[in-house]
Amino acid sequence: MTRKFTYTEKELISSLKSNNRDAFEYLYDHYAPALYGIIMKIVKDEEKAADVMQDSFLKIWKNIGAYNVDKGTLFTWILNVARNTAIDRLRLDVKLSKAVNWEHVQEADLTNGVIFNPIPATIDIRAIVQRLLPEKSLLIDLVYFQGYTHEEVSAKLKLPLGTVKSRIRKALNELREIFGVKEVILGAA
Known part of the structure; x- marks a missing residue:
């Protein structure tokens, strides 16, 4: 060639x-x-x-x-x-x-008793999501459990897209608090 x-x-x-x-x-x-x-x-x-x-x-x-x-x-x-x-x-x-400032982490800080490491099969995520206000739990259910896009949820519920996105963001923040997660770091695409 x-x-x-x-x-x-x-x-x-x-x-x-x-x-x-x-x-x-x-x-x-x-x-x-x-x-x-x-x-x-x-x-x-x-x-x-x-x-x-x-x-x-x-x-x-x-x-x-x-x-x-x-x-x-x-x-x-x-x-x-x-x-x-x-x-x-x-x-x-x-x-x-x-x-994480690894210089200040001691080995004792990394024991199993300190790290929250639940067995995934024992967590009922849907039950935890149901603790949220109904308008937030519905959005989380539609987007994360049923696979709808934000745009599809906006059309289905006849809500402005910005409202859908801000309620989802607030719901995710509440879930982070429930799970005790201070910050979520996602990898880059």
């Missing part, structure tokens, strides 16, 4: 959107050095920059269909993907460093 060594931007975009492997290799070969430079300026660590670079190209691969030529050049779009991924990594690092 012969590999095309140059693309116009229009050809490159078209090839990328059709998941052409050669086009992605071309994209990486021609844009990676510039993206890596930007990423390094943000994260200031070679190992983290390499991870962010990989995550960035994975996001580009998965989301190339969302690229809109009317909103800017391809380079601007991939640069924003890389920049945002690097910033997300910094935020996660800061959040994780604040979550």
Whole structure:
């Protein structure tokens, strides 16, 4: 198979959107050095920059269909993907460093008596959700147990989307208090 060594931007975009492997290799070969430079300026660590670079190209691969030529050049779009991924990594690092100060944790603090580690089969989540106000427990049931989206719940209950989202947020905060969870840290996408 012969590999095309140059693309116009229009050809490159078209090839990328059709998941052409050669086009992605071309994209990486021609844009990676510039993206890596930007990423390094943000994260200031070679190992983290390499991870962010990989995550960035994975996001580009998965989301190339969302690229809109009317909103800017391809380079601007991939640069924003890389920049945002690097910033997300910094935020996660800061959040994780604040979550637990491991220097002050003693081994005795990690005994089974201290850590709340319930057996999942013994927890009746639905019963705990039912402790919430009815308008909140209904929303949690619809979204988390029945799989509705926020938009679908909004339409089904004839409530504004913002109301649905804020009630769910408040309900989740109440559930965190019930379970004694101070902060929930989610991984990045």
